[in-house]
Amino acid sequence: MTPALQRIAWVSRRAVRNECAPDSCIESTRVLIEVARYFGVEVRPLAVRVQLFNAEAWDQLQARVPLDEWTGGAFSLGIDGEAPRTGKWNGHLVGLAPGHVIDASADQFSRPAKGITIDGPMVLPRPPGWPASGGPAAWLAPDDGLRIIYEPGVRDPSWRKAPAWSGHRAAYREVAGQAIRALRTLEGDPDDRC
Numbered sequence: 656m657t658p659a660l661q662r663i664a665w666v667s668r669r670a671v672r673n674e675c676a677p678d679s680c681i682e683s684t685r686v687l688i689e690v691a692r693y694f695g696v697e698v699r700p701l702a703v704r705v706q707l708f709n710a711e712a713w714d715q716l717q718a719r720v721p722l723d724e725w726t727g728g729a730f731s732l733g734i735d736g737e738a739p740r741t742g743k744w745n746g747h748l749v750g751l752a753p754g755h756v757i758d759a760s761a762d763q764f765s766r767p768a769k770g771i772t773i774d775g776p777m778v779l780p781r782p783p784g785w786p787a788s789g790g791p792a793a794w795l796a797p798d799d800g801l802r803i804i805y806e807p808g809v810r811d812p813s814w815r816k817a818p819a820w821s822g823h824r825a826a827y828r829e830v831a832g833q834a835i836r837a838l839r840t841l842e843g844d845p846d847d848r849c
Contacts, residue, residue: 664776683759689831706733709770710800730769736809
């Protein structure tokens with residue numbers, strides 16, 4: 656039995672957060688890929704730019720209000736994938752599964768006081784042809800008006816050389832194993848020996 660993608664993403668993220676800081680998109684995507692593979696779901700990594708807007712910021716953006724004139728509680732944040740960041744890769748890593756985009760570490764962007772609340776991973780429907788079609792893809796969280804935009808094309812591939820991706824194989828296998836055992840227990844797998 657294959658657990659739902661949402662459950663795989665949430666349990667994988669919880670296992671990663673037991674070991675890593677919130678800004679752990681590389682680690683979270685790596686563990687997600689391993690756990691999904693175990694359950695027969697192919698997920699591959701995609702480096703993206705990401706932008707998030709609370710409802711008020713989105714409205715002002717759509718009205719073409721210049722950023723320095725935004726009023727009230729308008730708030731946005733993101734990772735542009737361009738400007739260098741000392742000691743960190745400047746991009747965001749998500750997973751692509753058949754028909755879905757999975758942001759295993761979306762909760763790192765949560766800013767409840769600013770109108771952006773994300774409790775955990777996001778499993779979003781993937782637009783047909785995306786990301787090969789190029790350009791951004793946007794989603795709306797209907798409960799609070801949050802808009803999130805992912806855009807492929809981050810040119811810096813250094814995430815592949817980061818220890819979070821290429822190193823600590825035994826440690827990440829253990830984290831993935833914790834998530835797999837938890838999922839097998841949740842799914843009532845009769846072969847679960849833990």
